[in-house]
Structures are given as structure tokens and as C-alpha cells.
Amino acid sequence: MRATDDGAALTERFEQDRPHLRAVAYRMLGSLAEADDALQEAWLRANEAGVAGVENLGGWLTTVVSRVCLNMLRSRDRRREDPLDARPGEPGSWRPGYDPEEEAVTADSVGVALLVVLDTLAPAERLAFVLHDLFAVPFDDIATLLERTPTAVRQLASRARRRVRGGTAPAAASPDLLRRRRVVEAFLAATRGGDLEALVGLLHPDVVLHADRLVVPTPEPITVSGGRTVAQGALAAMGRARFTGLALVDGAFALAMAPQGRLRLVLTFAVADDGLITGIEVVAEPDRLAAMELTVPA
Known part of the structure; x- marks a missing residue:
């Protein structure tokens, strides 16, 4: 019965937090289709792991989604040698139910320039910047996720921030x-x-x-x-x-x-x-x- 209750609580909280989790995944990946893939994978992982002993369920779900996105970014990074023109058409256009208008509106709401700069960052830099600067996740929590010290994560976010802002602000x-x-x-x-x-x-x-x-x-x-x-x-x-x-x-x-x-x-x-x-x-x-x-x- 307890396992059933835990499963129901997880399902309810995941659906409640879905907009937030999708927002995190989109900024991490730059694609709604990939963000939805990440949420599906994160749900499977969270459901398999269970929530026994989890005190901050919302924070834990953000961590699970972020870890999935980090793995996807690292996999993408290994394929960087693929030419851009090898991906014709709009992103995700081959998927059933793809809505180019929703994708465009979302990109505009986040900022096209920000998405471009985020795409140039190393996966760990992108994760540190997105979680800390855009979603106020503490460096200590990100450090656990990246298996680095809080000081190292702070430096990652700082490098990313300089790249985002550049030297043109004044x-x-x-x-x-x-x-x-x-x-x-x-x-x-x-x-x-x-x-x-x-x-x-x-x-x-x-x-x-x-x-x-x-x-x-x-x-x-x-x-x-x-x-x-x-x-x-x-x-x-x-x-x-x-x-x-x-x-x-x-x-x-x-x-x-x-x-x-x-x-x-x-x-x-x-x-x-x-x-x-x-x-x-x-x-x-x-x-x-x-x-x-x-x-x-x-």
C-alpha cells in the first residue's frame, strides 16, 4: 500500500511540476521535442527509483530531469562533427504532432540569442548556468549532480555568464x-x-x-x-x-x-x-x- 501511495504521490507531483520541468529541459536542450523526450526518460527513472526517503520531491525531480538532460548534451557534444546541413528542415519537424508555432513562440519567450549562446557552452557549463542563474538552484545541489565541488560549479557558471553577457554591456x-x-x-x-x-x-x-x-x-x-x-x-x-x-x-x-x-x-x-x-x-x-x-x- 505504501508503494502504491508513493507512486500516486510521484505521479501527482510530476504532473504538477511538468511546466517547470519542461522549462528546465528546454533551456538545457533548446528543443521542445528533446525536452519532452527528457521528461519521459526522467519519469521512467523516477518511477523506477521510487520516492522513499525523498524529502524535497520537487527538487529531486528537477535533479532527475537535469541529469537526463546532461547525458543528452554529452551525447550531442560527441556528435558535433555532424554538419548542420545534415539536419534539414525545422527541428523536430519529422515528429508526429510537432507544432512549429509552439516551438517558435517558446524560443522567442526564452530568447533566441540566449539559446544560441547556451548551445556553445560545454554541457557542465550549460547545466550550471541554467540551474543556478535561470532557476536559482543552489551551487551545493548542482555540485552533487555534477560530482564537483561547489567552488568548481561556481566557476563553471561564472564562465558561462561571461559568455552570455560578453564584453558589450557598457x-x-x-x-x-x-x-x-x-x-x-x-x-x-x-x-x-x-x-x-x-x-x-x-x-x-x-x-x-x-x-x-x-x-x-x-x-x-x-x-x-x-x-x-x-x-x-x-x-x-x-x-x-x-x-x-x-x-x-x-x-x-x-x-x-x-x-x-x-x-x-x-x-x-x-x-x-x-x-x-x-x-x-x-x-x-x-x-x-x-x-x-x-x-x-x-
Whole structure:
């Protein structure tokens, strides 16, 4: 009877905590499909282990989910040599019931730039940062999970935090950079809304867009000029700007497109003193993307 009661208590608490556990798993993995896989595996492990002697059931479930996610990250890390273009389509699109709109909304709520930076961290750094900085899990608890000292875990989180914030935070308050931020945010809003006229209004009549050969892809890079032509091309290429968000790229505000937190595309902007966009550079070549310093806007 006690085992039955324990099982019922575990089931009830797991379902009660599911939104929180899914949030942890999503930030750890960057994919709703993988997060749901992690929750399923965590439930099987928790159910098998039982809850006898567990005083903090919520904290214990977070630990179980985090351990599953850590194993998934380590497995993913060993496959990093797989080329990005070996994963066509949107993340999880092959799964029954996959909802690209839910995935895009979730990515936007968390922050595309944050997901991109988290994807560059080592598994232990990502876990330490996510659990401590995003969910306020004490370093002592994370240390037990990682089998490291609290001091070592604190250092992991600190390194991750520096990578997330970068060295651009002081400049982000400058009037010029804030003006550029508003312009880029307006460009994103117009693109998401499919508002051609709003987009044209943000562009200088002689704006020039350069896109490298992997953006479309084409044999050669593409150059397009003229406000309306560039606006029409941006809407056609970006659709509703799904999985796209504001980022700091080499210290300037830009847009990053990153399905499943994997950086695929960056748009950088040249903005004149009058606030009109005079140039757009669209980058998809992996070597160029890897050379960019991308951090999370404040």
C-alpha cells in the first residue's frame, strides 16, 4: 500500500511540476521535442527509483530531469562533427504532432540569442548556468549532480555568464546603440507582421543587401538594392522570421535565426544618422558565423 501511495504521490507531483520541468529541459536542450523526450526518460527513472526517503520531491525531480538532460548534451557534444546541413528542415519537424508555432513562440519567450549562446557552452557549463542563474538552484545541489565541488560549479557558471553577457554591456547604453536597437527591433516586427510598407519605411531608398552564397543557396553571393526590392526580398526569404531574435553581434545589434538554438543565419545592419537602414549583410556561411561574437542583449 505504501508503494502504491508513493507512486500516486510521484505521479501527482510530476504532473504538477511538468511546466517547470519542461522549462528546465528546454533551456538545457533548446528543443521542445528533446525536452519532452527528457521528461519521459526522467519519469521512467523516477518511477523506477521510487520516492522513499525523498524529502524535497520537487527538487529531486528537477535533479532527475537535469541529469537526463546532461547525458543528452554529452551525447550531442560527441556528435558535433555532424554538419548542420545534415539536419534539414525545422527541428523536430519529422515528429508526429510537432507544432512549429509552439516551438517558435517558446524560443522567442526564452530568447533566441540566449539559446544560441547556451548551445556553445560545454554541457557542465550549460547545466550550471541554467540551474543556478535561470532557476536559482543552489551551487551545493548542482555540485552533487555534477560530482564537483561547489567552488568548481561556481566557476563553471561564472564562465558561462561571461559568455552570455560578453564584453558589450557598457556600450549597450549608448544613445547611438539604443537607436540602432530600435531600428532592428522595428525591422523584426515588420518582417514578422508581413508588413511590406512598414519595412520599406525603415529602409533608405538606395539600401543595399548582400547575402552570401549559402543564404539561398546560390553559386555566387547575392546583391540586391533599392528599398522596395530589398523589403520584398526580406519578406520572401524570412517569412515570418520564425526562430529569429535580437542579438548583439560583435557589439552591434543584429538579428539571429537559430532553429533549435543552432545558429543558421545572422543579419547585420548599417544605420544612417537619420535612422534609415542603408545596408544589410546576411550571413549563413558556417566559418563566418563561427567568427562572430554573439551575446545576449540586456
